[in-house]
Amino acid sequence: MKNTVANEEIAAPYAQALMTVAKSNNLTEAFGNDARGLVTLLSESKELRNFFDNPFASIESKKVVINRVLGDDTNAFFRNFLMLLVDRKRIYLLDGICQQYLTLLRELNQTVLAEVISAVPLSEAQEQAVKERVISMTQAREVELSKKVDSELIGGVIIKVGSQVIDASLRGQLRRLSLRLTSS
Structure with a gap:
């Protein structure tokens, strides 16, 4: 079911x-x-x-x-x-x-789940940087990462924590630039 x-x-x-x-x-x-x-x-x-x-x-x-x-x-x-x-x-x-x-x-553990979508697998240093960013956003004690790789992003990452989304991907930046150009 x-x-x-x-x-x-x-x-x-x-x-x-x-x-x-x-x-x-x-x-x-x-x-x-x-x-x-x-x-x-x-x-x-x-x-x-x-x-x-x-x-x-x-x-x-x-x-x-x-x-x-x-x-x-x-x-x-x-x-x-x-x-x-x-x-x-x-x-x-x-x-x-x-x-x-x-x-x-x-x-119970005051941990948040952050879904990270990246164009390539993240290094340990990059994962740590993502965790620090999420901790500063949420004031959680710890962060658990759910990692996915999506080659269509071209570069960068998308971080989802609950209903918040941080789109730092190249695809997202290109989409925002395209919207700005078409609305001008």
């Missing part, structure tokens, strides 16, 4: 419950690492997403796949939570639950 507003509303209490379990067992960061891993895996594997979305796949087969995917190093509380999602036929919400959990974790 596609993520809809209804799915997000259903996923929210599960993410809250996962955060409650994580806080009570001092495992917020460990759960965050597991959630990040699952989000990455689900974004890279359409087959896995389709399998979890498939209502005809048996509960037992979904549990077997989860155990294989997680490996032995995953926390027992997190594993049990995923098994509960399978039992309640809510595993199709896994991506949304993990995304919302990560949002709650960022709020």
